[in-house]
Structures are given as structure tokens and as C-alpha cells.
Amino acid sequence: MPEINPSIILLIALSLVFDYLNGFHDSSNIVATMIASRALSGRQALTLVAIAEFIGPFLFGVAVATTLGNEILNVGVIKLPVTFAALGAAIIWNLLTWWLGIPSSSSHALVGGLIGAAVVENGFEVVKLAGLGKVVLALFISPPLGLFVGYLVMKIVLLLVRGTKPNVNTFFKQIQIVTAVTLALSHGTNDAQKTMGVITMGLVAAGALDKFQVPFWVIALSASAIALGTWTGGWRLIRTLGGKFYKIRPIHGFTVQIASASVILGAALLGGPVSTTQVVSSTILGVGSAERVSKVRWGVVRQIVIAWFTTIPFAAILAGSILWVIKQWV
DSSP: OOOOOHHHHHHHHHHHHHHHHHHHHHHHHHHHHHHHTTSSOHHHHHHHHHHHHHHGGGTSOSHHHHHHHHSSBOGGGOOHHHHHHHHHHHHHHHHHHHHHTOOOOHHHHHHHHHHHHHHHHHOGGGBOHHHHHHHHHHHHHHHHHHHHHHHHHHHHHHHHTTTOOTTHHHHHHHHHHHHHHHHHHHHHHHHHHHHHHHHHHHHHHTTSOSSOOOOHHHHHHHHHHHHHHHHHOOHHHHHIIIIISSOOOHHHHHHHHHHHHHHHHHHHHHTOOOOHHHHHHHHHHHHHHHHOGGGSOHHHHHHHHHHHHHHHHHHHHHHHHHHHHHHHHO
16 A cells, blocks of 8 residues: 555545445445345345445456546646545535435546546646547446347347246246346446546555556455445435336346346446446336336436436536635645
């Protein structure tokens, strides 16, 4: 670990709070359908998923961390207060949307916070347009991709089980344990890396690292924080994703997890920091629509879409405001 000083301690503390809230906030994405379909109890599901969340970041590299921490902004001119403001804005947004029960995107909040604070500090020239384009592309293509993959996988599953007996539901309940672990591994891989990227960016800004390279201890801390947050569980959001779209049955839980894991893990391997909330929400919609479009309660969807599109600008403005306050005191 680097030489201990108050600024680095604050950086790590804020990053781990964000990471914990990310797991707390996004645990609903992983377990909601499994709990709603009664495959496992809430505590069993959260414990199983938390273990997989911890393991995930050690298995699939740090491509997302590199994208978020080194390819969006010019790290050479970033100062620590920028990371403080970005993390503060993302934390506030996570707490607000959790309290309101809205499954918004922690990824959007962090990206918006980083851009807002960095632009206030250094102007628009600090933004690397190629890297920002990669991130925006991943964040905004993944929801329609999740919708399409969810629809397609559900159609295939319905075709395969056509004519089977009702006890096929027992199979779908049991297999969800496997698919939930797969989804949790992909989520831990993608989302914990966002915290790794911010910590490493801050360490470079503080002079504790000569270049952007994620240390092993940063991986371990980030994996631990997101796993702990997942185990704690955001029950308000679990109720939203688990029942407000439509009545979730075991076949839906299985299909949503397969489709979501495919999109999220694929993005992680390519270095795309996608929103797990967006992907899972959109695959739930795709799966429901594959049976019957009228099955989905589209009023709830409208609220979530509004949150999707307001998160980045809100977090950017909030982070810029926090940075302005910091600069008055420093």
C-alpha cells in the first residue's frame, strides 16, 4: 500500500463507501427475480451472491477499471478533490434513489460525477472524447441489448419447454442457483472495477503511483466492499424489480439471469462499464414481453427510464457543486 496520508485515506474511504452502496443498491438486480420466484429465501440468495461478487473481480482482469480510471479523463492533470467530489455526488445519488426505491445506475452516477468535477476544475479539454464515447456507448447500448437478449432467450426457452409438465418449474428454481452465481460473478467483475479505477486514478493524482496500474490490494478492498454491500441487501429495490414489472415465476428468474449475465460479462471483458441495473431491468422487460407485451406494467418502466436519463447530468452538476464548495475551504 502507498504511504499513508489523510488525503489518500479519505480517497479510499469514500471509494469503499461508494463500492459498498453499489453492492447494496445493485443486490436487487441479482437476487430480485430469484426471491420473487421463491427459488431461495432472501438471506440465502444474498449470501450466495455476495460470495460470488467477491470472487468475480479476481477472475476476469481490470479492463473496466482501466477504461473508467484512465481513458475518460486526462489523469495527468486530475487532482484529488476531483475524485472526492465525484465520489460524493455518486454516493448522494445512490442514497437518494435507494430511499425512493428507484433502481437507478451507480455507473451513470460515477461517470457523471467524474466528468462534472473534472470539467469544473480543468475545463472540457480534460475529457478524452474517445474514452468517453466508449463508456457512453456501453452504458446506452446495453439496455436495448438486454431487452433484445432477454426477449430472444425467453422465446427459445418457451420453445424448449413447450408441452412439458408443470413440474418443470422445479428445475427452473434449482437451476437459478447456478445462473445467479454466474450473474453475480459478472456483476462483481464489472462493478467493483469502477471503484478500482477511481482509487487508482486518485493514487496517481496524489503521486502515490507513477502510472495507472491497479494494485492487488485495491482489487481486494473493492471486491470486499461490494460483496459486503450485496450481503446487506437493498430491500426497497428488490421489491421494485421483483414484483412491480409483473409477477415473476421461476422460468422468468432463470431467463433473466442468463440473459443479463451474458450482456454484463461480455461488456466487462471488452472494458465497457455497463449499468447492471439497466441491463437487468431491460432483460426483465424483454422476458416479460416475449410472453405478452401487455404483461409488463409500463408505468413503472417510465419512472425508471426517467431516472436513467437524469442520473448523469444530475451527478455532474452535483459533483461540480461539491468541488466548488471544497475549493472554498481548501
